[in-house]
Amino acid sequence: MIMTNLQQNQEQIMTSLTDLFNKIDAYYKPQMEAEFSNISLSEIETIEFIAKTPYPNVTKLAHHLYMTRGAASKIAKKLLKKNLVESYQIPQNKKEIYFRLTKEGQEINDRHESLHQKFSENDQVIFDELTDESVNNILEFLNKYNNHLDSAIRNNIEK
Numbered sequence: 001m002i003m004t005n006l007q008q009n010q011e012q013i014m015t016s017l018t019d020l021f022n023k024i025d026a027y028y029k030p031q032m033e034a035e036f037s038n039i040s041l042s043e044i045e046t047i048e049f050i051a052k053t054p055y056p057n058v059t060k061l062a063h064h065l066y067m068t069r070g071a072a073s074k075i076a077k078k079l080l081k082k083n084l085v086e087s088y089q090i091p092q093n094k095k096e097i098y099f100r101l102t103k104e105g106q107e108i109n110d111r112h113e114s115l116h117q118k119f120s121e122n123d124q125v126i127f128d129e130l131t132d133e134s135v136n137n138i139l140e141f142l143n144k145y146n147n148h149l150d151s152a153i154r155n156n157i158e159k
Helices: 005-035 041-052 058-065 069-081 103-127 132-158
Strands: 085-090 093-101
Touching: 005 041, 005 103, 041 058, 041 069, 041 093, 041 103, 058 069, 069 085, 093 103
Parallel strands: none
Antiparallel strands: 085 093
């Protein structure tokens, strides 16, 4: 089968993205695991989401983490048991249960943000080389592809 230029470029982009994500994972994951030996990366992501989201609940967690409400509830229960989050209700809605970080959860989130800042500083040399036009083109592609995947994932979850 003969590939067109466009198909070759698409294949090269996808191969490069896969290589990039594998390298990011290989470089940064061991540092994350060393910093957070007693907590999983999905728990850290959940803590980060709770820190940044107004009135986070199981439904919002499930939506953000691309999982069922049952799976999100399971992660929330683990974090409750580890005393990294606490649950609360608001007077206007006694039915819904929300989450917020405990002091320990906030400390983990702060360490996580600090590590991301370190990673960002490490990578800054590459971003400094980009033109505004390059950045805009990359962002446009990433947003389109991200939206495409988001839609596909949500369709699969709903099936």
